[in-house]
Amino acid sequence: MPATDKTDRTMTSVTAQEALDFHSQGRPGKLEISPTKAMATQRDLSLAYSPGVAVPVKAIAEDPNTAYDYTTRGNMVAVISNGTAILGLGNLGALASKPVMEGKAVLFKRFADVDSIDLEVDTENVDEFINCVRFLGPSFGGINLEDIKAPDCFIIEQKLREVMDIPVFHDDQHGTAIIAAAGLINALALTGRDFKTTKLVCNGAGAAAIACIELIKSMGFASDNIILCDTKGVIFEGRTEGMNQWKSAHAVKTERRTLAEALDGADVVFGLSAKGALSEDMVRSMAPRPIIFAMANPDPEITPEEVARIRDDAIVATGRSDYPNQVNNVLGFPYIFRGALDVRATTINDEMKIAAAEALASLAKEDVPDDVAAAYQGNRPRFGPQYIIPVPFDPRLISAIPMAVAKAAMESGVARKPITDLEAYGRQLSARRDPIASTLQRIYERVRRQPKRIVFAEGEEVQVMRSAIAYANQQLGTAILLGREERMRETAEREGIDLDRPGIQIVNARLSKRVGAYTDYLYARLQRKGFLFRDAQRLINNDRNHFAACMVALGDADGMVTGLTRNYSTALEDVRRCIDPKPGHRVIGVSIALCRGRTVLVADTAVHDMPSSEELADIAEEAAGLAKRLGYVPRVAMLAYSTFGHPQGERSERVREAVNILDKRRVDFEYDGEMAADVALNARVMEQYPFCRLSGTANVLVMPAFHSASISTKMLQELGGSTVIGPLLVGFDKSIQIVSMSAKDSDIVNMAAIAAYNAGM
Numbered sequence: 001m002p003a004t005d006k007t008d009r010t011m012t013s014v015t016a017q018e019a020l021d022f023h024s025q026g027r028p029g030k031l032e033i034s035p036t037k038a039m040a041t042q043r044d045l046s047l048a049y050s051p052g053v054a055v056p057v058k059a060i061a062e063d064p065n066t067a068y069d070y071t072t073r074g075n076m077v078a079v080i081s082n083g084t085a086i087l088g089l090g091n092l093g094a095l096a097s098k099p100v101m102e103g104k105a106v107l108f109k110r111f112a113d114v115d116s117i118d119l120e121v122d123t124e125n126v127d128e129f130i131n132c133v134r135f136l137g138p139s140f141g142g143i144n145l146e147d148i149k150a151p152d153c154f155i156i157e158q159k160l161r162e163v164m165d166i167p168v169f170h171d172d173q174h175g176t177a178i179i180a181a182a183g184l185i186n187a188l189a190l191t192g193r194d195f196k197t198t199k200l201v202c203n204g205a206g207a208a209a210i211a212c213i214e215l216i217k218s219m220g221f222a223s224d225n226i227i228l229c230d231t232k233g234v235i236f237e238g239r240t241e242g243m244n245q246w247k248s249a250h251a252v253k254t255e256r257r258t259l260a261e262a263l264d265g266a267d268v269v270f271g272l273s274a275k276g277a278l279s280e281d282m283v284r285s286m287a288p289r290p291i292i293f294a295m296a297n298p299d300p301e302i303t304p305e306e307v308a309r310i311r312d313d314a315i316v317a318t319g320r321s322d323y324p325n326q327v328n329n330v331l332g333f334p335y336i337f338r339g340a341l342d343v344r345a346t347t348i349n350d351e352m353k354i355a356a357a358e359a360l361a362s363l364a365k366e367d368v369p370d371d372v373a374a375a376y377q378g379n380r381p382r383f384g385p386q387y388i389i390p391v392p393f394d395p396r397l398i399s400a401i402p403m404a405v406a407k408a409a410m411e412s413g414v415a416r417k418p419i420t421d422l423e424a425y426g427r428q429l430s431a432r433r434d435p436i437a438s439t440l441q442r443i444y445e446r447v448r449r450q451p452k453r454i455v456f457a458e459g460e461e462v463q464v465m466r467s468a469i470a471y472a473n474q475q476l477g478t479a480i481l482l483g484r485e486e487r488m489r490e491t492a493e494r495e496g497i498d499l500d501r502p503g504i505q506i507v508n509a510r511l512s513k514r515v516g517a518y519t520d521y522l523y524a525r526l527q528r529k530g531f532l533f534r535d536a537q538r539l540i541n542n543d544r545n546h547f548a549a550c551m552v553a554l555g556d557a558d559g560m561v562t563g564l565t566r567n568y569s570t571a572l573e574d575v576r577r578c579i580d581p582k583p584g585h586r587v588i589g590v591s592i593a594l595c596r597g598r599t600v601l602v603a604d605t606a607v608h609d610m611p612s613s614e615e616l617a618d619i620a621e622e623a624a625g626l627a628k629r630l631g632y633v634p635r636v637a638m639l640a641y642s643t644f645g646h647p648q649g650e651r652s653e654r655v656r657e658a659v660n661i662l663d664k665r666r667v668d669f670e671y672d673g674e675m676a677a678d679v680a681l682n683a684r685v686m687e688q689y690p691f692c693r694l695s696g697t698a699n700v701l702v703m704p705a706f707h708s709a710s711i712s713t714k715m716l717q718e719l720g721g722s723t724v725i726g727p728l729l730v731g732f733d734k735s736i737q738i739v740s741m742s743a744k745d746s747d748i749v750n751m752a753a754i755a756a757y758n759a760g761m
């Protein structure tokens, strides 16, 4: 099997402009701090600040452990760098390292619900750096050092571990080592090798490299079988140039002097050096079925395509997410700290690192369950050369890795707060998963496997052009930009956008050969609704929503996105002239609100102003159907201001009646009502109604009217800090999505992906 089969994987690439826009749009950067207490009243102020705050102050002074109960310390990790080895980009300084450090902080939160803040320390002086960090200890539950060059990082980490009583972990060393070791365990197993006899060359002798070889040696890899190389070549016994004590500890007796000589006949190469450091000749000279981990970021020592050109028997891994086998510390640091924080470990020791590596390695060998398969690019992965390690979006990681780390911490005696109920701990870990991110991930992966043609009706808008390019770049299919080509090209040139790229198609309605067919189609639909043929002609020629919707109706596109330049209801009206609801369905809008790790679907947020009971029942069915398609088990609450008849009121009767209608329809999902929002969303309040038929808090909220749906989702977004996706239109016979006029590029791309996903259902 070729080492890299292009048809078997997905390349997700982004442009430099997209990367800059991503970072600058909205609030610049990737993080913000948000309070966990209301701080709304005089009383709140008295509790949170003076005088109330004095009480936890005294408690902590008396017993420092209580800081974990009264402050953020127990879930807070600092990501600290001086920017001397930023990825594989070299020493670009503390400030330039900030995007990476913010990124690591976000990954802590996203993947393991660890709160994290980045700190960039502007000094290359080792003692100054140590002093700066050591005195920050009380603020944090752990310290994640990042992108500090070797050998300074060894001295810094060693000293900080001695003087601080919380885990200090240099991610580039140990995070990388853990993931590389996991990948190596599996790659050796697949090629019938073992730790005792395999010959490994490590190119790079810095932070990551030294830690990788130290960890695998501690796991039993034979020392004599490892050759370390740096910019001066092989690190042999007696070499004096460019040496330090950490390199010397791994020097071997050998006549080989260059990387090329070292690699001749080698079984494994670890690249932890820089872009392009491995040549095709070097790879050609390696043993049969070589294992090549080219881990430099962002560009590997050699690309999988280059390896595939010269041999088809290699197992290749890189540090990037757009190739199979991503050996990157993102698979480690969030989960390792999660486990360490949860048992209040004093340190992260070798036992914990090895436990993490072994847990990762075994996860890759397990069958991938249905709900996890979506996290994978291409088809369901099976343990093999193209899949030696789980991907970062694998939702099992949050349960498996922290559990292994926490157990190892307890067994090795470094846990200050051992966990007694591991089963309950496992459940807690799973609950930290962020469901909507997995849902979006699943949508994107599905569309990549079955790319679709989506027409972007407002193709002359610069934001729409950017979104179309992002859609095409992510290999979601063809983005059809509708508009006047000349106008589009002028704008594109002014904005530095390249429209001549694969996956972008421009359609000018006026010049299209399909105008006649669309006009006939539209006229046939509208002639008995007071429209003349010439009205239909005018709509097709002059209105992009009508043209785009007809493209979808007549099969010239799979789906459509619009809405940026016209208010929602107008755009919806345009589309409705061209496309009917699916037989037996009702068109409604569903918004997906994600708030503090909880996801709820809210309906109808787009179409029905004051739905009747019958319509409310339909809305419940449509919304539950969408919830199922997104992978949720729906629990539908029919909301009102009253709960189960109290207080009595005319307006709640409509909702109560909708529940009766659902009863008669014998629908196959959980629903109940009428109930107030707190009953639906708060398990303790729901307990007051033991007869309530919902088995847990609701995840689908059917609102009594459009105004309450719209007001509540907008309030969630503006005041509750929720992310709201949608409204998603469901129930149309064709796949149409309308964005709001304030949509950002990413919203438009998400909606296009959702349109493509629905087109494939």
Ligand SMILES: NC(=O)C1=CN([C@@H]2O[C@H](COP(=O)(O)OP(=O)(O)OC[C@H]3O[C@@H](n4cnc5c(N)ncnc54)[C@H](OP(=O)(O)O)[C@@H]3O)[C@@H](O)[C@H]2O)C=CC1
Binding pocket: 084, 085, 086, 087, 088, 089, 147, 148, 149, 150, 171, 172, 173, 176, 203, 204, 205, 206, 207, 208, 209, 229, 230, 231, 232, 242, 271, 272, 273, 274, 275, 277, 295, 296, 297, 298, 318, 319, 327, 328, 329, 330
């Ligand atoms: N995939 C992953 O998860 C991770 C990947 N990395 C990658 O590993 C690389 C090194 O990072 P890190 O250890 O933190 O950095 P360091 O600065 O600590 O070490 C860099 C090492 O690479 C060596 N080196 C640089 N260029 C070459 C070359 N062309 N040929 C041979 N050796 C070379 C240096 O040699 P010398 O000693 O002679 O200067 C040095 O030993 C980076 O590309 C980084 O992105 C790092 C961490 C995680």
Ligand SMILES: CC(=O)C(=O)O
Binding pocket: 086, 087, 088, 147, 171, 172, 296, 297, 319, 328, 329, 330
């Ligand atoms: C992944 C990482 O930490 C690095 O390349 O430095």
Ligand SMILES: [Mg+2]
Binding pocket: 087, 146, 147, 171, 172
């Ligand atoms: Mg790093």
